[in-house]
Amino acid sequence: SQKIEQNSEALNIQEGKTATLTCNYTNYSPAYLQWYRQDPGRGPVFLLLIRENEKEKRKERLKVTFDTTLKQSLFHITASQPADSATYLCAHPYSSASKIIFGSGTRLSIRP
Amino acid sequence: GAVVSQHPSWVICKSGTSVKIECRSLDFQATTMFWYRQFPKQSLMLMATSNEGSKATYEQGVEKDKFLINHASLTLSTLTVTSAHPEDSSFYICSARDPGPSSYNEQFFGPGTRLTVL
Numbered sequence: 001s002q003k004i005e006q007n008s009e010a011l012n013i014q015e016g017k018t019a020t021l022t023c024n025y026t027n028y029s030p031a032y033l034q035w036y037r038q039d040p041g042r043g044p045v046f047l048l049l050i051r052e053n054e055k056e057k058r059k060e061r062l063k064v065t066f067d068t069t070l071k072q073s074l075f076h077i078t079a080s081q082p083a084d085s086a087t088y089l090c091a092h093p094y095s096s097a098s099k100i101i102f103g104s105g106t107r108l109s110i111r112p
Numbered sequence: 113g114a115v116v117s118q119h120p121s122w123v124i125c126k127s128g129t130s131v132k133i134e135c136r137s138l139d140f141q142a143t144t145m146f147w148y149r150q151f152p153k154q155s156l157m158l159m160a161t162s163n164e165g166s167k168a169t170y171e172q173g174v175e176k177d178k179f180l181i182n183h184a185s186l187t188l189s190t191l192t193v194t195s196a197h198p199e200d201s202s203f204y205i206c207s208a209r210d211p212g213p214s215s216y217n218e219q220f221f222g223p224g225t226r227l228t229v230l
Contacts, residue, residue: 009153034218043116043205043221044156089155098144098209100219104155 002028006090006103014111015082021075021106023090030092033066033073034100038087044102047088048075080110114140116208118222125196126230133191133225135162135206141186142208146219147179150203162189162206196229203227 004025013019023033032051036044050057050066050073057064063076077084087105094101115138125131135145143164148156160181161169168181180192193200203226207219 036221041203041224041226043118043207043224046218046220049218099146099158099161101158102155 002026002092002094002101004090004092004101004103006088006106008106009104010107010109012109012111013080015080017080019077019080019084019108019110021088021090021108023073023075023103025071025073025092028092029068029071032092033064034091035062035064035073035075036089036091036102038089038105040087044089077108082110082112084108085110114138114208114210114220116206116220116222118204118206118225120225121223122226122228124228124230127197128195130192130194131196131227133193133204133206133227135189135191135208135222137187137208137220140208140210142189143186145183145189145206145208147181147189147191148205148207150205150224156205159191164189193227196227198229201227201229 007022032049034049035047037047038044048064050064061078065074087107089105090103091100117136119134145162147159149159150156158171159174162181162183164183164186170176178194183189203224205224207221210218
């Protein structure tokens, strides 16, 4: 069955540095990957989608890469700020495109 | 982006009672909505796919008689936890897909409902 893993449960970095989060998937070749942000007690908020034929996608301070050979996506936040502290989830579709499966999330803390 | 609301945002109930959670798409029509459950420090687990005008599709291991889903209109899906027990205490989140033409549609999530069963 499809499996999606986010290796780091938690990541703490200094403000201003670049945060890099990792997402690995197995047993499936998704057509796209998504990244979401979730704050405590709230629902996830969509951030970025990257398709299998795209190597990189950017949105303001966010950058996502998709390596289909390594079966991995990296999520970068440059010039990180304390307000970026949250849990970040990666997700990809089930074999049916309408459903998505989530990774366990990485809790990112940016210290001033 | 599209907005999805949930009601109530939190609920506390006694063991054995039933609880209904509503999920609404506020500015778009959603033929398909999804219900997730999230335990503390864990990821979202898909419980079921709610289909407007037809029966919901449940994921393996989710009891359809315990978690009743009704998708009576294009903007409303409800999840009823029947005969709730303390182990049903969790954060329940619904989502709806952007109804645009692309197959890479993002999902919009509701704010979640915190259920505590005493």
